[in-house]
Amino acid sequence: MFFGALEAGGTKMVLAIGNENGEIIDQKSIPTRAPAETMNEIITYFRGKEIAALGIGSFGPIDLDRASKTYGYITSTPKLDWRNYDITGTLRNALSIPVGFDTDVNASALGEATWGGLKDVPSGIYITIGTGIGVGVYMNGELLHGMLHPEAGHILLSRHPEDHFGGVCPYHSNCFEGLASGPSIEKRWNKKAYDLKDQPEVWELEAYYIAQGLVNFILTLSPHRIILGGGVMHQEQLFPWIRSQVANLLNGYVQTAQLEDMDTYIVPASLDGNQGIMGCIQLAKLEFNRQH
Amino acid sequence: MFFGALEAGGTKMVLAIGNENGEIIDQKSIPTRAPAETMNEIITYFRGKEIAALGIGSFGPIDLDRASKTYGYITSTPKLDWRNYDITGTLRNALSIPVGFDTDVNASALGEATWGGLKDVPSGIYITIGTGIGVGVYMNGELLHGMLHPEAGHILLSRHPEDHFGGVCPYHSNCFEGLASGPSIEKRWNKKAYDLKDQPEVWELEAYYIAQGLVNFILTLSPHRIILGGGVMHQEQLFPWIRSQVANLLNGYVQTAQLEDMDTYIVPASLDGNQGIMGCIQLAKLEFNRQH
Ligand SMILES: Nc1ncnc2c1ncn2[C@@H]1O[C@H](COP(=O)(O)OP(=O)(O)O)[C@@H](O)[C@H]1O
Ligand SMILES: Nc1ncnc2c1ncn2[C@@H]1O[C@H](COP(=O)(O)OP(=O)(O)O)[C@@H](O)[C@H]1O
Ligand SMILES: [Zn+2]
Ligand SMILES: [Zn+2]
Numbered sequence: 245m246f247f248g249a250l251e252a253g254g255t256k257m258v259l260a261i262g263n264e265n266g267e268i269i270d271q272k273s274i275p276t277r278a279p280a281e282t283m284n285e286i287i288t289y290f291r292g293k294e295i296a297a298l299g300i301g302s303f304g305p306i307d308l309d310r311a312s313k314t315y316g317y318i319t320s321t322p323k324l325d326w327r328n329y330d331i332t333g334t335l336r337n338a339l340s341i342p343v344g345f346d347t348d349v350n351a352s353a354l355g356e357a358t359w360g361g362l363k364d365v366p367s368g369i370y371i372t373i374g375t376g377i378g379v380g381v382y383m384n385g386e387l388l389h390g391m392l393h394p395e396a397g398h399i400l401l402s403r404h405p406e407d408h409f410g411g412v413c414p415y416h417s418n419c420f421e422g423l424a425s426g427p428s429i430e431k432r433w434n435k436k437a438y439d440l441k442d443q444p445e446v447w448e449l450e451a452y453y454i455a456q457g458l459v460n461f462i463l464t465l466s467p468h469r470i471i472l473g474g475g476v477m478h479q480e481q482l483f484p485w486i487r488s489q490v491a492n493l494l495n496g497y498v499q500t501a502q503l504e505d506m507d508t509y510i511v512p513a514s515l516d517g518n519q520g521i522m523g524c525i526q527l528a529k530l531e532f533n534r535q536h
Numbered sequence: 537m538f539f540g541a542l543e544a545g546g547t548k549m550v551l552a553i554g555n556e557n558g559e560i561i562d563q564k565s566i567p568t569r570a571p572a573e574t575m576n577e578i579i580t581y582f583r584g585k586e587i588a589a590l591g592i593g594s595f596g597p598i599d600l601d602r603a604s605k606t607y608g609y610i611t612s613t614p615k616l617d618w619r620n621y622d623i624t625g626t627l628r629n630a631l632s633i634p635v636g637f638d639t640d641v642n643a644s645a646l647g648e649a650t651w652g653g654l655k656d657v658p659s660g661i662y663i664t665i666g667t668g669i670g671v672g673v674y675m676n677g678e679l680l681h682g683m684l685h686p687e688a689g690h691i692l693l694s695r696h697p698e699d700h701f702g703g704v705c706p707y708h709s710n711c712f713e714g715l716a717s718g719p720s721i722e723k724r725w726n727k728k729a730y731d732l733k734d735q736p737e738v739w740e741l742e743a744y745y746i747a748q749g750l751v752n753f754i755l756t757l758s759p760h761r762i763i764l765g766g767g768v769m770h771q772e773q774l775f776p777w778i779r780s781q782v783a784n785l786l787n788g789y790v791q792t793a794q795l796e797d798m799d800t801y802i803v804p805a806s807l808d809g810n811q812g813i814m815g816c817i818q819l820a821k822l823e824f825n826r827q828h
Pocket of ligand 1: 372373374375376425426427429430437438473474475476477478479
């Protein structure tokens with residue numbers, strides 16, 4: 245059985261076909277333009293591919309409340325022509341198949357939970373640190389939604405005493421994304437992030453903020469494992485710093501076997517960059533099972 | 537059908553008998569001494585009461601992993617004679633009935649979710665601000681556990697620029713509990729908390745920290761409602777301050793119908809102080825159903 249997968253991003257859309265084991269058979273990427281044009285190309289791609297269902301991992305905010313009239317919509321996004329756009333309904337109507345829907349980062353968490361680094365643990369979180377910071381939470385066998393969906397990239401952090409940079413979030417002066425996303429690194433140091441590789445002070449400060457974020461997630465969600473993905477995490481020297489700062493900040497308050505083995509507790513993404521699109525396959529499969 | 541309830545605290549134990557509707561038939565409170573003596577009194581109370589199951593909401597940390605050899609134990613508590621104590625097994629063996637077990641604050645969250653202020657919402661959190669700060673999380677129809685159980689009272693906060701008080705947490709210099717629990721108020725201002733009622737600067741600073749904590753929980757867990765209980769919340773003037781500071785800090789980033797109605801989003805405990813013991817009744821009932 246085949247499933248369609250759509251990773252809907254603000255700049256590009258990744259389209260793929262996969263089987264129930266998460267194996268990707270075909271994949272392509274197209275630029276995100278206005279909805280009508282973009283969706284036409286997406287519909288053309290999936291039509292005739294004999295997929296049983298489609299899964300969408302989308303940029304947000306989105307409406308995930310199945311009881312809501314705007315379930316399946318992209319809602320108050322700053323991308324104006326996508327605002328209040330019924331992405332799920334449009335594809336469901338055009339393709340006449342079940343369509344599963346969640347946030348992009350929840351899709352990544354689901355991909356890791358189904359086929360990757362969270363497969364062998366009962367709960368876990370996936371954090372992307374790239375253009376933005378997003379957190380997908382997998383607990384008790386499902387993705388955590390709540391009232392909206394977590395927006396944990398915007399939790400407020402305590403500023404480093406020597407960091408006077410204003411942050412890049414237009415909403416919060418000291419949120420995680422504002423202080424530690426890729427664009428915040430580039431604005432603070434006035435260079436492209438990958439050109440800063442040899443400046444340890446950059447990554448030490450970055451690890452300081454990431455560790456603080458992780459400590460708050462550990463204390464609030466108690467995940468069995470944390471996966472860190474996204475462009476910024478290509479700087480692999482961050483991992484040991486983050487691990488030791490997390491241990492320092494927790495300061496022995498939480499004692500578990502998992503935290504004693506930090507190298508397997510805080511880990512990089514495991515699916516060669518395919519955690520998101522594979523998660524969309526699983527979203528498709530779950531929606532198919534829900535309706536059959 | 538009757539159930540037994542035990543709220544196990546570090547200074548006192550509350551024992552009660554209730555029916556499946558959460559109605560308390562009998563209740564008493566005894567001081568917490570060494571385990572043997574205390575447990576004898578508890579066993580004597582419950583014996584012959586014809587209860588079908590017992591529910592315990594306990595001080596912690598505790599082991600909630602059913603696959604663990606020490607499931608049902610109080611683990612690394614600073615109360616040395618209770619350390620690694622099998623409270624669940626002791627009562628199960630003595631009473632020969634199913635025994636449900638969770639943290640004290642999870643029991644309160646469950647009480648509110650079953651019979652109180654979280655009954656009509658799909659998810660929510662209960663926060664106690666008293667001697668310590670604890671958070672119980674109810675999501676997707678169950679209590680959130682994860683690797684251990686949330687210890688969200690210790691999330692790290694950003695210190696108020698004019699607050700130079702060192703905090704009362706021995707583990708963290710700037711955690712929520714260290715900066716905002718009852719004892720931290722009393723140590724910072726050098727007076728009993730209820731004697732500070734007429735000093736608005738005390739409660740303004742307190743609201744500042746509580747609001748920060750709440751914002752991080754809203755962004756991470758996305759609860760449909762937040763209940764604030766515990767001794768400190770007897771200062772009812774805190775509520776309007778907390779609500780407006782939460783709105784200021786979120787700064788419109790998360791837009792939901794719930795957040796537009798702050799007076800029903802952030803609310804006091806609803807069960808006349810019985811949310812914990814009633815939650816224990818429900819823990820008993822759930823464990824009974826699980827085994828029958
Ligand atoms: N090798 C790298 N080292 C450090 N930062 C990087 C690297 N590559 C990309 N980034 C940062 O990550 C951001 C892109 O994140 P990415 O996860 O690739 O995309 P997106 O978040 O848009 O899906 C860029 O803004 C850049 O700052
Ligand atoms: N009326 C009050 N106003 C402000 N603070 C109070 C009040 N009553 C109790 N407290 C604070 O709450 C703490 C006790 O919290 P409580 O929730 O009653 O108990 P516990 O957390 O031990 O279960 C005390 O340390 C005190 O600082
Ligand atoms: Zn922000
Ligand atoms: Zn602490």
